Amino acid sequence: MEIKTVPLDIAATTAQNQRTTGKKAAGVEPDAKTRASAKKVATEFEAMFAGMMLKSMRSSLSPNKLTGGGHGEEVFQSMLDQEYASAIAKQGSLGIGSTIEKQLLEDARRQGAARRNASGKP
Incomplete structure (x- = not known):
């Protein structure tokens, strides 16, 4: 995966715009369905990220000599890590x-404003 950098002049302009607008995107407030969807997607992403962290941390440990390892333990450990990740995200x-x-809701506000402007409504 390639990481792209943002030019400094764009970053500075964006930061200045956020300060002058009170860090809220101008536009139409998202409806309840959009808010619920944004929350669900954000929580799922955080759970996926936490799961990847747990898996990475777990791979750095040596196998447990008490239980002996094996395929069954790997499957159970994976399911347990998923549950931990879900709890962390919740x-x-x-x-x-x-x-x-927050970012998804700001984008939804901007898109709502753009749609309203495109339709010619004030």
């Missing part, structure tokens, strides 16, 4: 989900 422990949700 609590919002990492804070990634809330940040993504």
